[in-house]
Amino acid sequence: MTQTRGIPQRLNIAQTAYWSVNHRVNSALPGYLIIASTKTTSDLSDLSSEALRSMGKVFAEIQRALTTLGAQRVYISRYGHSPGFPIHFHAIPIYPWVEDLFWQDERYRVLEQFANGPGETPTDGAELTLFVWREFCERADPPPIKGPSIVEIISTLRQSIKLS
DSSP: OOOBTTBOGGGEEEEOSSEEEEEOTTOOSTTOEEEEESSOOSOGGGSOHHHHHHHHHHHHHHHHHHHHTTOSEEEEEOOOOOTTSOOEEEEEEEOHHHHHHHHHOGGGGGGGGGOSSOOSSSSOHHHHHHHHIIIIIIOSSOOOOOSSOHHHHHHHHHHHOOOO
16 A cells, blocks of 8 residues: 555555545544545535445444444544545544543543533533544643554554455
């Protein structure tokens, strides 16, 4: 696999004609993946019908692979709006130990004041995504990892993700 759109080869995991999958460059959380269009566009409506059809299959395969690695939840979402990047989606694995760290960090209890009554669950994807971004992507000294390293996860995902 060669370097894809400036992503170091060591982070590339899989690719189809329409989608590439790599580990997020600045994430210390093993398995935080980026699923990017191989076409330079920031608009889903610019993608071909075949690319759009294959998107669901790619998402399902990524979720399956991350769940197999122990993620209790996998959030797949689009956030970016920076010019020059192809449309891409973040696949964020929430392992049990990640949620435990969230609950242990008192700084994130401030989020409870924004709720208007009790929710369906004690926390939600928005809060856990914020936690992952701040703690595993932006901190110079992220929390310790429990389980396989990024290198080990990438190796496992290269073997287990089947996009064809």
